[in-house]
Amino acid sequence: MPKVKIPRKSTAVDMTAMCDVAFLLLTFFILTTKFRPQEAVQIDIPSSTAQIPIPESNIMMFQIAPDGRIFFGLDDQNTRMKLLDRLSATYELALSEEQRETFKLLETWGVDIRNLPEFLSMSVDERAKFKEPGLNIDTTGGAHQVEDLILFSRQENNDLRIAIKGDKNTEYRHFDALINALQNRRVNKFNLITSAKNAQE
Secondary structure (H helix, E strand, O other), rough: OOOOOOOOOOOOOOOOOOOOEEEEEEEEEEHOOOOOOOOOOOOOOOEEOOOOOOOOOOOEEEEOOOOOEEEEEEOOHHHHHHHHHHHHHHHOOOOHHHHHHHEEEEEEEEOOOHHHHHHHHHOOHHHHHOOOOOOOOOOOOOOHHHHHHHHHHHHHHHHHEEEEEEOOOOOOHHHHHHHHHHHHHHOOEEOOOOOEEOOOO
16 A cells, blocks of 8 residues: 655744844844943053953043043043032033033043033034143142042042053153042042053063
8 A cells, every 4th residue: 555645835934023032132232232432532551460350330530641631531420410510619610401411421521620611512523623631630829620520529429439541651740640639639549440461471
């Protein structure tokens, strides 16, 4: 008796659910990705064998350019806005709501505090082309802007950790001026940001 041949049927796989999952994942990553902000100055950090990572949040960052210009930044937006309120009151800054929103998004900046309103009024393209002069760290004439930034920021957020990112070609005197400002505000513990180096080098 001949074998009964079962007719072959093509298997239909419904890909709808898989497509939905793929697009959901894509949407999630697009909405949650934080792009690296454009830095105010390019810094070539020195190498080190140290393996202690800096914290991922609550960072007060100082950047020192090769020519000695100092830039400042806070990673927490709430602390950033509280700092702006203190600066506005101390330095009598008249800031619009639009300028405040611009400051809220600034990762780092380096201008005289008294020139902040003018700096914040610039467009994104104008700020990108503008060579920021750096913070005023000269204490002659009663100016203590860097010390005020340190004091006000720590008063608004006591969990802040301080990190210094300096170029390997920056002269030591610029580091020394910043360290003196930190010590004047009784800050003796901070992180120096370096790149990884092979211990055998």
